[in-house]
Amino acid sequence: MAILSFQEKQLIEKVFGMGGGYVLNFTNREFEEFMKDVVSYNIYQKYPGLSKAKMLRRFIEDESDAYVGKMIILLINYMKSNSLDKNIAQEDIVRLYDFGRKKLGKGSVSHQNTITSPNNALKVDFEHLKRDLLNIEKKQTQQQKGYAFEIYLKHLFEAFNLDVRASYRTENDQIDGSFILNGNTVLIEAKYRTTEISKDDLLLFSHKIETKSPFTKGVFVTLSRPSDKIIEYFYDKSSRFILFTVEEIYILLENKISLINILTKKFRHLEETGNIFHHVMYLR
Numbered sequence: 001m002a003i004l005s006f007q008e009k010q011l012i013e014k015v016f017g018m019g020g021g022y023v024l025n026f027t028n029r030e031f032e033e034f035m036k037d038v039v040s041y042n043i044y045q046k047y048p049g050l051s052k053a054k055m056l057r058r059f060i061e062d063e064s065d066a067y068v069g070k071m072i073i074l075l076i077n078y079m080k081s082n083s084l085d086k087n088i089a090q091e092d093i094v095r096l097y098d099f100g101r102k103k104l105g106k107g108s109v110s111h112q113n114t115i116t117s118p119n120n121a122l123k124v125d126f127e128h129l130k131r132d133l134l135n136i137e138k139k140q141t142q143q144q145k146g147y148a149f150e151i152y153l154k155h156l157f158e159a160f161n162l163d164v165r166a167s168y169r170t171e172n173d174q175i176d177g178s179f180i181l182n183g184n185t186v187l188i189e190a191k192y193r194t195t196e197i198s199k200d201d202l203l204l205f206s207h208k209i210e211t212k213s214p215f216t217k218g219v220f221v222t223l224s225r226p227s228d229k230i231i232e233y234f235y236d237k238s239s240r241f242i243l244f245t246v247e248e249i250y251i252l253l254e255n256k257i258s259l260i261n262i263l264t265k266k267f268r269h270l271e272e273t274g275n276i277f278h279h280v281m282y283l284r
Helices: 006-015 028-036 052-062 065-081 090-111 126-138 142-159 199-210 228-233 246-254 259-273
Strands: 178-181 184-191 217-222 241-245
Touching (some): 006 065, 006 090, 028 052, 028 065, 052 065, 065 246, 090 246, 126 142, 142 259, 178 259, 184 199, 199 217, 217 246, 217 259, 241 246, 241 259
Parallel strands (some): 184 217, 217 241
Antiparallel strands (some): 178 184
């Protein structure tokens, strides 16, 4: 259960406009779908008959620091992406975002106790990488954000001494980059957008991998994740790629965890279960 002060609860209420029983501009369906990106269960089934604001208050009372922090970060990102922050004091948003980051980092440590710490020989500037990740949102256009995201990923993989290559074109494909992990070439697909990743996005990337060497793998790095239904579509189809979200990158950096260990564990989970996505908080 997350512990919040009265002032912290009031800040959440104020920023997310919860006074009238609402949460931002969400419809019931949109709020249900949004919260599925925060937790795996259906919030309407867990808290039937309540308004969106009351459900969120119960969620805050019942869930861990990590999930409350995750909820705050994703809601603020949603606000910014949909220009809902114009009538809210920016200092309040900054305060709440910082609070969400602290909650996310504090809670996720307890879920990460089976994940190996980074190699001490690597001098990774986690704070710098975190700051650069957050700064992508400050770009004005979606095209600028996408380009900055590709550059950021190259720097991220370089920081962990992965043999990374910048984006390039083949005769038939545009590849957003590649790196070497445990002797295998891993292609990168980078999507920095708030709209949901489609099945076609994943099928196209899967096809790019399949036309390469049989040992080639892939990592699809995305701001927004696909629906559970789309993820289930790829279950046990001998897929050679994994999903890796921006939120997971932030958790990794917040807790100073090795990117190499996380990617290795994600690929192992794919090979053992056929599942392309397993959240970093539940990796073993």
